[in-house]
Amino acid sequence: MYQIDENKVTRKKKRNQKFVFFLFGAMGYFVVALLVLILTFIIYKGASAISWDFITKMPEEGMTKGGIFPAIIGTLCLVAGSMLFAFPIGVLAAIYMNEYVKDGFIKKFIKQMTNNLAGIPSIVFGLFGMSLFVNKLGFGDSILAGSLTLGLLALPVVIRTTEEALKAVDNTFRQASIGLGASKWQTTRRVVLPIAFPNIITGLILSVGRVSGETAPILFTVAAYFLPKLPTSIFDQAMALPYHLYVISTSGTNIEESRPIAYGTALVLVIIVLFTNLLANGLRKYFSKKVKMN
C-alpha cells in the first residue's frame, strides 16, 4: 500500500511557502525602495540648487540662472483659485448626496457621473478648458481659465473625500439631533459637519497636493514659458512650477545648463507633495486623538 510521508509533504509545503513569501516580501520592499530611490535622487540632486535666492528671484539668462519665484507665485494662485472653485461646490455636492438625496436613480446617476469625472485623463480636461474657458467664454490664457480647469479636475477628489468623511459619522448622532427637534439642516450644520470636519480638511489638503503638480490641464489654459513680471490680475497668464519643470527639462535652449534649476524645481514640487501628505496625516492623527479624549 502506498503510504504518504506526511512529514515530507509538510516540509515541501513549508519550503514552498517560505520561498513564495520571501519573494512577495522582496517585491513589496522593492516598491517601497523605488519610492525611496526616486525621492532621494530628487532630494540629493536638488538640494544643492535650492537656496533662498532660488525661491525668491526671477529666472535669469534664459532660465540657466536665477530663481523660480514667478513659477511659485503662479502655482500658488492656481491652487488658491481652483480650491475656491472646487471646495465649496465639492463639499456641498457631497453633503447633498450623502445627507439629502434618497437612494435611487438620481443618486446613482450623480455618483456615476462623479466617478466618470474622476476617470477622465488630465489632458482631456486641458482640451475642455481650452475650448470652453479660453475660447468660448473668452478668458484667454489666464489664471481664471487655468484655475477653473484645475478646479474641475479636483472636484471628484473633494467630493469623494467629503462623502467618505460624512459617511464615517455615526448615524446615532443624526438620530439624536433630529430626536431633539433639530431640523435636517441644523443637524447637518451643527452635528454632522463638525464631526466630519477633520476628514474634510484632510481631503482638501490632499487635493491641494494633487492640483499643484498637474501639468497637462494648464498647458493650454494658463501656462507661460517665461514672463518678466508677476501676474497682476486673474486674466493674466502665469508661470507654474510643473510646467516650468517640463519646459526647462525638455525644450529649453540650454538644457544642460538649466539642469540644476530643473532639479531644484523638481525638489520644490516634491516638497509640496511631501508636506501636504505629512500635514494631512498629522491632522488626521491629531483630530482622532482629540475626539477620543472627549
Next chain:
Amino acid sequence: MLSSTVTSLTVLLIVVFLFKEGVGVFDKTAMEEGFVIAINKNNPVDKLSSEQIKNIYDQKIISWEEVGGKKDSIFLFRVDDISNFYTDEQIGENFEMLPYRLSSLVDSFPGVIAFFPEKYLDKNFKGKKLEADKVTLAEFFGGEEWFPTAHPSAQLGVKPLILGTLWVSLGAILLALPLALAAAIYMSEIAKERVRRIMKPLIELLAGIPSVVYGFFGLVVIVPLIQSTFGVAVGETGLAGSIILGIMALPTIITISEDAMRNTPRAMKEASLALGASKWQTIYRVVIPHSISGISAGAILGIGRAIGETMAVLMVTGNAAVIPHGILEPMRTIPATIAAELGEAPNGGLHYKALFALGCVLFIITLFLNLTVEFISNRKKAHKH
C-alpha cells in the same frame, strides 16, 4: 442640489465640447485651405484620397494607373515651377497673367496634376478641379501616417498613435501587475500590522508625486540607462515610457487589490487553515479567488491611468509618430500628441479639430475602462446578496 448638478453637468459639458470640436474634423477636407488641385479635363480621375495626394506629391506614385486613371505618367506641377514654362513677362509683373497661364498649362499636358493657391484659379479654368474629399472615419482610424501639417494634404491616420499608446500601456501593466500583486499580497496577508502601517502611506505617497516629476526622473535616470543597457541610439523609447508608467500605476493597483484581499471574510481563511492548508495555499486558493474582481478592477484602473497619462510619457518616449515594431523604438501616445501639438495648431483649423478628435478617442477608451470596473464591482455585489 445645485452643486451636484454642476458636477454632472461638467461631465456632459466635457462630452459636448469635446465631441463638437472633435467631430468637426470629419466636416473638413484634409487639403490645405486656399489651395487647389487641378488636372487635365480628359483625365478620368475624379477623386484622390489625402494619402494618394501626399504620395503623388512625394513622387511615390508616378503613374495615373495607380490611382485608377489611364496608363500615363504623372506630371507634377507646383506653382513655383511656373518659371520653367513661362517668362516673367508672360506671367506679368504682379502675376496678373498667372491664372490664365496656369489654365492653359493644365490644358496642354494630359498627365498634369497642379497644386496652386486658389487665388490663381482662372475664371474660365480649362482644367478639372479635383474636389477635395472630407476626412473620413476610415482614413482617420485606418491611415498609417500622422502628419497633420503635411503640405498640401494633411495626413490624419491615428493608427501609429493608438498602437503607440497600446504598446506603452501594455508594457507598463506587464511590468507593474506582478510587482503590485506581490506587494499587495505581502501587505494584506503576510506582513505584520506594524510593517503594513508604514508601507501603506509610503505607497500612497508614490501616487502623490506629480507626473512631471516622474517624467523628469525618467528623462535623467531611465532614458540614459536604457541607452547604455540596450545599446540603442536614443534612450527615449516605448520601454522608458512603460517603466515610468508602470511605476505610476503601482499605487493604484496595490491599494485597490489590497483592499479587496483584506475584505476576504476571516471565516473563509480560518476554514482553509483548519483543513490543513498552508498559509500560502490559503492565499492562492481562497484569498485570491475571492478578491479576483477587486484585483481586476485595480488592474483595469491602472491601465486607465497609464493610457491617459500625458506628461511623463511626453517626456520619455521620444514622440515619433510612426507605427512601432518593438518596445525599444521611440513611440508617441495619444495624450502626448495632444499635449505636444495643440499649442501650435491654429484655433478651429483642421489640426486643432483632429486633436480634439483624439481627445474623444481617449475619452471613450477611459470611459469604457471605467464602466468595465463599475460592471465588475456591481456584479460582485449582486453575487454576494
